Amino acid sequence: MMYAMRDTWNLMLSPARIAADVTKLACENPFNPLNYIYSGRALAASCEMFERATRTYAKPAFGLPATERVVWEHPFCRVVAFGEPSDQPKLLLVAPMSGHHATLLRGTVAAFLDTHQVFITDWIDARAVPAAAGRFGLDTYIDVCRAMMEALGPDLHVMAVCQPAVAVLAAIARMEAEDHPLVPRSATILGGPIDTRRSPTAVSRLAAERGLDWFRRHCIHTVPWGHPGQGRAVYPGFLQLAGFMGMNADRHLSAHWDLFNHLVEGDGDSAAKHRAFYDEYLAVMDLTAEFYLETIETVFISHALPRGAMRHHGARVDLGAIRRCALMAIEGEKDDITGIGQTRAALDLALNLPEAKKRYHLQLGAGHYGIFNGSRFRTEIVPRITAFLRENAGPGSEAGTPALAALTAPGDQPITLGDAAGPALRRGRRARSRVRPNPARVWPRDGLRAGAAPGGAIMPDDAGISAEVILPGGMPAGALPEPAWSRHPRNPACAGPFGPRLPL
Numbered sequence: 001m002m003y004a005m006r007d008t009w010n011l012m013l014s015p016a017r018i019a020a021d022v023t024k025l026a027c028e029n030p031f032n033p034l035n036y037i038y039s040g041r042a043l044a045a046s047c048e049m050f051e052r053a054t055r056t057y058a059k060p061a062f063g064l065p066a067t068e069r070v071v072w073e074h075p076f077c078r079v080v081a082f083g084e085p086s087d088q089p090k091l092l093l094v095a096p097m098s099g100h101h102a103t104l105l106r107g108t109v110a111a112f113l114d115t116h117q118v119f120i121t122d123w124i125d126a127r128a129v130p131a132a133a134g135r136f137g138l139d140t141y142i143d144v145c146r147a148m149m150e151a152l153g154p155d156l157h158v159m160a161v162c163q164p165a166v167a168v169l170a171a172i173a174r175m176e177a178e179d180h181p182l183v184p185r186s187a188t189i190l191g192g193p194i195d196t197r198r199s200p201t202a203v204s205r206l207a208a209e210r211g212l213d214w215f216r217r218h219c220i221h222t223v224p225w226g227h228p229g230q231g232r233a234v235y236p237g238f239l240q241l242a243g244f245m246g247m248n249a250d251r252h253l254s255a256h257w258d259l260f261n262h263l264v265e266g267d268g269d270s271a272a273k274h275r276a277f278y279d280e281y282l283a284v285m286d287l288t289a290e291f292y293l294e295t296i297e298t299v300f301i302s303h304a305l306p307r308g309a310m311r312h313h314g315a316r317v318d319l320g321a322i323r324r325c326a327l328m329a330i331e332g333e334k335d336d337i338t339g340i341g342q343t344r345a346a347l348d349l350a351l352n353l354p355e356a357k358k359r360y361h362l363q364l365g366a367g368h369y370g371i372f373n374g375s376r377f378r379t380e381i382v383p384r385i386t387a388f389l390r391e392n393a394g395p396g397s398e399a400g401t402p403a404l405a406a407l408t409a410p411g412d413q414p415i416t417l418g419d420a421a422g423p424a425l426r427r428g429r430r431a432r433s434r435v436r437p438n439p440a441r442v443w444p445r446d447g448l449r450a451g452a453a454p455g456g457a458i459m460p461d462d463a464g465i466s467a468e469v470i471l472p473g474g475m476p477a478g479a480l481p482e483p484a485w486s487r488h489p490r491n492p493a494c495a496g497p498f499g500p501r502l503p504l
Contacts, residue, residue, distance in 0.1 A: 004224040006238055013054045020047040038264065045263035049256065052275075057283040059125075060103045064110055071119065072151050074144055075133040076126070076288075079152070082109060082118045089393055090156045091116040092148060092184075096163040097123045097141070097291070099240040099284050105161060107373040111382045116389070119152060121164075125237070125285035127229040137290040138167065138298060142312050146171040153182030157389050161372050162338065165192020166299055169346055170310065170317045177321040186326040186392040188385055190372050191338040193299055194346045195306035199339030207300035215296055220289045235292040237284030306345055319349035326357035326392040330381060332366035359388050 027034050027044035034040025062068065064082060072079035079092070080102075091112055095102035102122045112118050126136070145167050149156060160168040168187060175183045196204040207215075221236055223229045245252050255274065262270040304310035310317040327350055329343045340362065347358045361384055366376045 001221075003221045003236055006236075007224055007226065010054075010056060017051050017054055020051045023047045024051070041264045041266070045260050048263060049260055052278070053256075057279060059101045059283055059285070060280050062103050062106050062109065064106060064113070066113055072148055074147070075129050076124050076136045076140075077144055077148075078122045078124070079119050079148055080122045082113060082120075086117055088115065088117050089389060090152055091118050091389070092152055092156060092158050093118065093120040094145065094148075094158065094160045094164040094168050095121050095123065096161055097121075097287065098163045099237055099287065100280075101283055101285060103283075104280060105372065107377070108159075108161065111378055112386075115386055116157075121148065123285070125229075126232060126234045126288045127223045127227045127236075127286045129229050129232070131229060131231045135290050136288040138294040139313055141167045141291060142170045142174070146175060149175070149184055150180075150182050153184070155394065156182070156184045157186045157188070157392070158184045159188040159190065159385070160192055162191045162368070163193070163295070165189045165194060165343065165346070166295075166305055169194070169319060169322075170305070170312055172325050173317050173319050173321045174312055174315065176323060176325065177315075177318065183325050185394075186328065186389060188328040188330065188388065189343050189346055190330045191332060191335055191368050192329075192343045192346070193338050194349070195303060195342055196300055196339075197303055197306070198341035198345060201336050201339045203337055204300055204339070204342075207296050212293060212297050212301060216289075216293060219292070223286070229286075233289035234286040235289060237286050240287075241282065241284045306349060319346065320351045322350045322353050325353075326359075326388070327353060328359040328361070328385065328388045330361045330363065330371055330385075332368060332371040333362060333364045334367045335371065337368040357392070359384075 024044045024047035026032060027040050027047070029035060032040070034043070062080075062082075066082040067084065069081045070078050071081045093105060093108060095105050102120050105120065109118050109120055129136075141164075145164070149158065149171065158168055158172075169189070169192075172184060172187055193204065219235050219239060220233055221239075223232045223234055255278075259271060259274045262268075262274070298304045298310060302309065305317060305319070308316070308318060327347055329347050331338070331340055331343045333340070344360055347353075347360060350358070361381065363371055363376055363381055366374075366381075370376050371381060
């Protein structure tokens with residue numbers, strides 16, 4: 001019912017949006033005297049604000065300076081390749097299926113275009129998938145990950161950003177257990193919730209506090225008539241969006257007030273940066289109900305993977321089966337979605353993988369978003385990942401290459417976390433205090449970090465909306481100005497009326 005009411009409201013506002021757009025165009029006409037007085041510019045700005053506030057945002061384009069090819073398809077996903085086929089190493093980016101589109105990783109893709117054949121998972125909006133296509137749960141997600149790795153192999157490297165880390169490692173573990181010949185050469189996990197008992201955050205604690213039934217009652221709705229996926233049970237993207245915007249309402253209100261002033265003052269550059277950010281941020285997709293609920297239960301409530309209780313079509317998922325695929329875990333010092341140690345747990349669970357094939361990096365000063373996008377990602381993390389991939393490029397490569405050794409600072413591997421949630425949290429905090437930046441380094445300021453958001457969606461935090469935005473054509477728009485609301489406190493534990501702040 002809520003989904004249908006939302007669609008009805010959207011249709012009812014269509015004439016008003018059209019009228020606002022026409023009024024804006026008329027006021028901005030250079031032959032109209034209103035264009036040169038404050039009241040006329042304020043009217044045009046108000047019309048644009050109304051139209052943007054009531055619009056349903058379409059999926060953005062990647063807009064990178066490389067051709068895009070679809071090389072693999074599934075009803076719920078397609079794999080997009082960038083550039084023409086080449087002899088460069090193959091890298092599959094598994095994007096989060098967590099509310100935002102894969103285009104959110106355009107900066108991640110751009111960082112590897114010059115050195116790798118880059119592929120990315122372009123997940124399909126659940127409301128666009130007919131109910132006849134069947135269910136899409138966590139087991140199917142793992143099946144899809146495995147099928148993609150088989151289709152793109154051999155000699156494939158995989159990178160999982162946040163939410164897909166559990167599914168990617170599960171697929172690799174099952175392939176290793178079966179001695180599959182197309183096991184990836186390496187898997188890089190960035191901010192993945194492998195063991196959320198370690199350094200639990202407010203968003204990871206929410207699942208235990210609410211329980212699965214609460215999410216089923218409050219967050220699951222049916223796609224109404226008029227969409228290809230009508231009749232499918234989903235966690236709607238608009239609930240996702242309302243949840244994480246409501247959590248930081250003061251910031252978004254201040255940002256839009258700044259946009260209004262920029263429009264009135266004729267500051268086109270600042271207004272363009274705002275539009276670029278929010279065109280991406282407000283474009284969301286639905287998740288299938290079964291995937292959403294099964295992920296909450298498996299990852300955040302039962303902690304099945306680190307306890308050795310996770311099953312895939314009845315078969316046990318054991319990371320101890322991983323013997324050939326090298327693993328790299330990357331975490332952010334200030335990550336408030338995936339706490340320190342949650343991703344590193346993958347290295348501890350891969351008991352039979354040689355230590356020479358394991359790498360860990362704690363990025364100082366970086367939040368959740370900063371470990372896969374922004375200046376710190378490009379200058380500090382990408383070189384380490386590239387060296388790690390090169391080190392594990394083929395059977396003749398040896399661990400401990402000079403390239404990787406040169407990038408390994410004394411503070412890169414300082415954390416040892418236990419299995420219990422309480423002691424792990426305490427030890428994690430002490431370890432953080434021992435990490436000291438190398439004075440020879442320059443630690444540039446990241447433009448955007450992620451705050452707690454439902455489904456792991458990206459949220460600006462106290463750094464403000466100052467992300468580097470990649471505009472169509474692949475050109476960076478620069479840093480958005482830091483607004484006054486960047487100094488406001490936040491409340492990540494607040495659930496609000498529109499759903500949970502839970503990363504998937």
